[in-house]
Amino acid sequence: MSRADKDTIRRTAAEARRAQSDKRQLSRQVTDRIASMPQYAAARCVLWYVHVRDEVRTQDVLCEMLNESDREGKRIAVPYCDGDELRLFDLRGGDDLSVGAFGILEPRAERRGQADRMVSANELDLIVVPGVAFDALGGRLGHGRGYYDRLLSGVAAETVLVGAAFECQIVPEIPMDRHDVAMNFVATPQRLICCDNG
Known part of the structure; x- marks a missing residue:
């Protein structure tokens, strides 16, 4: 498939996502489905994204996840933009966040440099990945800037x-390039798709 095919899928899926009603309720079903996965329960370090615009919303549950992580010994990390890369931050409370690049809530600049708050990609046991479109084989289409592609290639x-x-x-079907990384699962409000990408 060509770049034009990707652009068409991206545009169509983005429009459908924008038009989706009940985003808050449906997002909660997605995040609950992820949190109930045995792989999530077993993970010691989880990367969640902080949603922006029409993405599946995560902010409502992040504080709950942080409270639960205290009891379970689980670390919760969130990404932030640093040039063309995503860096990872050990999130411990809502006051760690402020508005950053692209209008996204990100870790406060003054806390990012603290050694005990930095998380490396190879420490992550599970990553919750945003996207514009997905397929049942784990194909993912992002916004085209490649932030997550670069991050996922290093885990x-x-x-x-x-x-x-x-x-x-x-x-x-998502047209996959050589550098694209497939998902193991895709969670929607209705189902958990186990992707046959191995």
Whole structure:
């Protein structure tokens, strides 16, 4: 498939996501589905994204996840932009965040440099991955800037990758390039798709 095919899928899926009603309720079903996965329960370090615009919403549950992580000994990390890369931050409370690049809540600049707050990609056991579109084989289409592609290429082979999507974002096929990394699972409000990408 050509770049034009990707652009068409991206545009169509983004429009469907924008038009999706009940985003808050459906997002909660997605995040609950992810949190109930045995792979999530077993993970010691989880990367969640902080949603922006029409993405599956995560902010409502992040504080709950942080409270639960205290009891379970689980670390919760969130990404932030540093040039063309995503850096990872050990999130411990909502006051760690402020508005950053692209209008996204990100770790406060003055806390990013603290050694005990830095997380490396190879420490992650599970990553919740945003996207514009996904397919049942784990194909993912982002916004085209490549931030997550670069991050995911550097994680450990056993790290579990879970796409978070509304059902309207699931398409028959995502054209995958050589550098694209497939998801192990895709969670929607209706189902957890186990992707046969191995």
